[in-house]
Amino acid sequence: NSYNAVLSYLGSKWTIDTFEKLPEVLHSQISVEELVAAEKVVQQSPLVQRLAAEVGVLPHQIACDGWSIGYDERFPQHRRVQQALAFARFSEHDNLYAHPLDFIPVLDANSEEVIHIDFPPTYKRSPNGPVLSAPSTAPPRISTTEDSLAASGRGRIPTPYPGQNFLTDLILRENRDFKLRTDLKPLHIVQPEGVSFKIKGHELEWQNWKMHVAFSQREGIALSTITYNDNGEIRPIAYRLSLAEMVVPYGAPEYPHPRKFAFDSGEYGMGTQANELSLGCDCPGAYVGHNGTAAIIKNVICIHEEDAGVLWKHTDYRPGGRSRTVRRRRLVVNGSIEFEVRLTGILNVYVADKDEPSPYGTIVAPGINAQNHQHFFCLRIDPMVDGLRNTVIESDIVPLPEAPTGSAANFAGNAFVSQETRITKEAGRPYDYLKERRWKIVNSARSHYSSGSNVGYSIGLKGGATPMMARPNSWAAKRAAFLTNQLWVI
Numbered sequence: 001n002s003y004n005a006v007l008s009y010l011g012s013k014w015t016i017d018t019f020e021k022l023p024e025v026l027h028s029q030i031s032v033e034e035l036v037a038a039e040k041v042v043q044q045s046p047l048v049q050r051l052a053a054e055v056g057v058l059p060h061q062i063a064c065d066g067w068s069i070g071y072d073e074r075f076p077q078h079r080r081v082q083q084a085l086a087f088a089r090f091s092e093h094d095n096l097y098a099h100p101l102d103f104i105p106v107l108d109a110n111s112e113e114v115i116h117i118d119f120p121p122t123y124k125r126s127p128n129g130p131v132l133s134a135p136s137t138a139p140p141r142i143s144t145t146e147d148s149l150a151a152s153g154r155g156r157i158p159t160p161y162p163g164q165n166f167l168t169d170l171i172l173r174e175n176r177d178f179k180l181r182t183d184l185k186p187l188h189i190v191q192p193e194g195v196s197f198k199i200k201g202h203e204l205e206w207q208n209w210k211m212h213v214a215f216s217q218r219e220g221i222a223l224s225t226i227t228y229n230d231n232g233e234i235r236p237i238a239y240r241l242s243l244a245e246m247v248v249p250y251g252a253p254e255y256p257h258p259r260k261f262a263f264d265s266g267e268y269g270m271g272t273q274a275n276e277l278s279l280g281c282d283c284p285g286a287y288v289g290h291n292g293t294a295a296i297i298k299n300v301i302c303i304h305e306e307d308a309g310v311l312w313k314h315t316d317y318r319p320g321g322r323s324r325t326v327r328r329r330r331l332v333v334n335g336s337i338e339f340e341v342r343l344t345g346i347l348n349v350y351v352a353d354k355d356e357p358s359p360y361g362t363i364v365a366p367g368i369n370a371q372n373h374q375h376f377f378c379l380r381i382d383p384m385v386d387g388l389r390n391t392v393i394e395s396d397i398v399p400l401p402e403a404p405t406g407s408a409a410n411f412a413g414n415a416f417v418s419q420e421t422r423i424t425k426e427a428g429r430p431y432d433y434l435k436e437r438r439w440k441i442v443n444s445a446r447s448h449y450s451s452g453s454n455v456g457y458s459i460g461l462k463g464g465a466t467p468m469m470a471r472p473n474s475w476a477a478k479r480a481a482f483l484t485n486q487l488w489v490i
Contacts, residue, residue, distance in 0.1 A: 002028040024078045029218070030068055032272050034082070034109045038066030041107050042084045045114040047145065051103055055159050057088040063096045065348075068267040069106065070259050071475050074142050075116075080109040083118075083259055085348070088159050091170070098164035098368065100351040102157035104256055117145045118256040119152040122353045130357040132254060139255040157353045160367030166346075189306075196305060204303065210234075213301060217271040219243055221301055226384075236384040237457065243270065244380040247483065249476040251372035251469060252350075252360040260348070260371070261476050348373075374468060376483055385456055386443040392423040392489045393442055393456070396435035428485030431465035439487055461486060 006017040042048050042064045049059045064084040075081045083106050088099035106116040121134035133153035134140075140151035149156075163174050171178050197206035204213050208229040214222045222242040228235050243265070250260035264270050352358060352369040361371035383390045396419045405413030423429070431437055442456030468483045470476035482488060 002026055027080065029269055030066070030082070030109075030267055034080075035066040035268075037112065038082050038084050038107060038109065039064050041112045041114065042086065042105050045105065047114055047117065048086070048105055051117065051145070052086075052088070052101060055102065055156055057099075057101065057159055061088045061090055062101075063087045063089040064105070067260070068262065070261045070267075071479065072106075072139070072256070072259060074139060075106070079115075081115075082107055082109050083256070085260075085350075090161070090163075093167055093170060095163060095165045095167075095170075095346075097346055097349050098162065098365065099159050100349050100368065101159055102351045116142060117148055119149045119154075120257060120350065121152040121254050122154045122157070123357050123359060125355070125357055130359045134254065137253040137255055137258075154353070157351050158367075159351065160365070162366070164365050164368070191305070197303065199303070206305075213303075215271060215301060217269045218265055220270040220274055235386055238382065239384040240380070240382040242380050243377060245376075245378040245482075246270065247376040247378070247480045248373055249376075249468065249470055249480070250348075251374075257350070257371065258475060260373070261479065263480070374466075376468065376480070378482060381441070381459070383441045383457070385441055386446050389443055389445050390441050390456075391444055391454075392487075393440050393454075394421045394423060394429060395419070395438050395440065396421075396432065397437075398435060423489045426490050427488070428482075429487045429489065431461070431486040433465070459487070 002022045004018075004020045004022055008015050008017055043059065043062045048062060052059070052062050064086045067083050067085055069075070069081050069083045072081070083104055086101040086103060086105060087096040088101060089096040090099065102119065104118045104120065105114045106118065107114045118139075121132050123130040123132055125131075134151060135153070140148065143151075163170060165171050165174065168178075168180065197204060199205075202213050204211050209226070210229070211226040212224045214224060216222060219242045222240060223238070224240040226236070226238040226241070228237055245266060246262075246264040248260075248262045248264065250257060252258070252260075262268070264273070347364065347370040349364070349368050349370050352363055352367050354367075356369075358369050361369045364370045397416060398419055400410050400415035400417055403410035403415060405411070409415070429439070438458060438460065440456045440458045442454035444454050446455045447453065448455055465486050467486075468477065468480070472484070477484065
């Protein structure tokens with residue numbers, strides 16, 4: 001059973017406003033404890049042990065990543081169902097993603113039992129391109145394990161054995177000639193006079209900026225009440241900023257791979273999945289665990305200053321002319337107002353048969369298929385630019401309308417203008433590359449001292465405007481309907 005509760009904090013105590021039982025089709029977030037338990041359930045399953053043994057994997061070598069099943073109508077909604085992406089780990093700390101198994105267990109997290117095994121079909125080469133071993137990419141009906149394998153139209157696939165490790169000591173076990181690079185000199189980043197920012201509790205100050213830094217199990221880091229001291233005037237900028245969701249749809253159509261469609265915030269919680277950081281990262285985070293007690297993650301938020309390259313450079317090309325370069329310094333709070341995303345993890349993979357083509361992925365090592373996928377980051381911006389009277393303006397860059405080349409208004413034909421549209425209703429807005437579309441949040445009650453325009457901040461997302469490749473009526477698009485537009489004004 002899942003419940004939705006609304007609480008209020010009044011004075012010094014919490015009160016429950018509503019406490020509602022949710023329909024059985026709605027499930028709460030998967031807890032860390034459930035993800036850990038999923039691996040134990042799979043490891044201890046006699047069925048899984050038998051299937052693993054058939055491809056040379058012993059019971060103690062079985063590993064898996066627990067995943068949300070997302071959508072699979074074959075299983076009753078009242079069951080707490082997970083899928084387990086299975087791998088082998090041939091030694092302690094071995095890179096398990098180098099050894100994917102050829103089947104995917106499905107388990108009930110409440111009863112702690114494996115209830116089904118899926119065997120994804122494979123592709124074979126043909127003169128007309130890759131051909132699927134199964135008659136369709138649709139899911140087969142629930143039946144016995146033998147029938148599930150037969151429905152895939154292929155035999156068992158051996159588990160890749162080479163290590164593909166990233167830990168130095170494990171690489172040396174496999175290749176004694178391996179050496180780390182020696183052509184780079186040490187790079188020292190020091191601040192002998194200390195840092196320029198101040199932290200008091202959850203309050204952070206840097207130069208003229210001030211903000212509250214918080215942490216939640218769902219979103220991870222959240223910044224709120226961001227202000228700027230403009231020559232003694234405290235100017236509010238944003239009430240709250242957070243990464244509300246990260247969605248990762250995979251592009252392989254053969255079942256059960258379409259179930260690989262992660263909502264990192266909604267299904268797992270980016271806060272609960274956060275890593276402990278190292279020296280200089282001194283802000284802890286906490287969330288409530290499966291048993292109701294607080295779980296502490298030490299050093300989960302890293303705050304530091306860094307040199308960010310050239311801010312501006314002005315040069316006088318004339319003889320004897322002078323130039324000046326000003327470098328840019330920025331404060332990094334695990335993701336700043338200039339939100340930076342780096343893909344630092346490891347690919348999620350599936351086993352590939354011998355000489356199997358990969359029309360929906362890349363064979364990154366022998367027998368290892370990394371399937372195509374996208375990452376979508378959904379940022380929630382609750383603005384407060386110089387107060388609460390904020391409006392979103394949409395700007396399009398277009399050729400001067402009704403002014404062809406040779407006309408009195410545009411004789412050379414080079415004129416273009418910025419057309420601005422005020423968004424007055426709740427709406428989703430698409431990005432338009434042809435018009436260099438951009439948006440800004442402005443306060444109509446205050447004007448810039450020079451331009452006379454409303455003060456505001458621009459939303460820059462050109463690099464994140466690629467649409468989702470899944471079809472508009474796909475399972476993925478139905479579950480993540482917000483991805484149909486690059487900006488939503490609510």
